[in-house]
Amino acid sequence: MTSTATEAKLAGDTDLAGFRSEATALLAHQVPPEDVHWQLQPTPDLYSDAQPPQASRPRNVARAATAIVPASFTRLCEFVVLHRDPARFALLYRLLWRLVHEPGLRNDPLDDDIQQAQHMAHAVRRDIHKMKANLRLRKVRDPQGEELEVGWYEPAHHVVEAVAPWLAKRMVAPRWAIFTPQRSVRGDGGRLLFGPGVPAQEVPGPGASDADWLACDQRVFAAGRRPAGGG
Structure with a gap:
């Protein structure tokens, strides 16, 4: 992490809404992936009714930037954030940054970042299925x-x-x-x-x-x- 790194704080291991909010703000300020340090706060031991993941576009996000990102990336994020890899948020922001700045990326299924994210999403889907079946x-x-x-x-x-x-x-x-x-x-x-x-x-x-x-x-x-x- 360099001295100019920007800290992006998330509220726990599965803070998808927080990631979307932080990522879109970073993108709006043109903060490159290598300058971002993703920091996960301990998941609070609070007891509350379950809330479904926030799928809507966060406030104050430029519609033009949102339109560039394919819906498949949004769906991919929902699974990748559940992976155990501590670098998952950095990977997703790097992909978001590249999708905005490299329009042809969405048509490159052999890209290393895309493949890694897809493998992580597959592992999470398999884990969800196993928990449902084996519990x-x-x-x-x-x-x-x-x-x-x-x-x-x-x-x-x-x-x-x-x-x-x-x-x-x-x-x-x-x-x-x-x-x-x-x-x-x-x-x-x-x-x-x-x-x-x-x-x-x-x-x-x-x-x-x-x-x-x-x-x-x-x-x-x-x-x-x-x-x-x-x-």
Whole structure:
């Protein structure tokens, strides 16, 4: 990083809306990719309703610049930002910069940057499919006799928030919780709550009791059980 580097701060590992906002501002100021340092802030352990990715064009973005970028790049970003590679945001901004300044790039499927981004997107799609197919849940009951389905899974990439809405639509149980090393998600009466991850060594084992799983759920999500809009 040079002394003239510009810092672009993102709110967590999967901040697609933040990337779009930062990238378009950098592009408007003609900041080249090599002068940008992408800084990821720790994902806050806040418990809130899930929000869908912001697909609309960020405010204050020149329409001419937006029109240059193909829709396929926008779709590509939605998957690449979920990849584990720490250089993914730098790659995407470099591609955005080149698409604007090299009009012929969109027609070059053999370009190294395009191929790398497509491979990353493919890996994320595959990881999403694997989580949907391989996730296994266990039913436990709390002291009041209410049922909770729990499970632990270790995805290869940051796909929990992408898979959560799909799970919410297909879960039969009204209450469920999925723990992963980076991020956990809980469904409670149709509401999605996100919390911190649970390392593998802290997850209840195959022979664990219902109480062990309930204690794990309590540690991760107790702070999130508050009315919407509560502090």
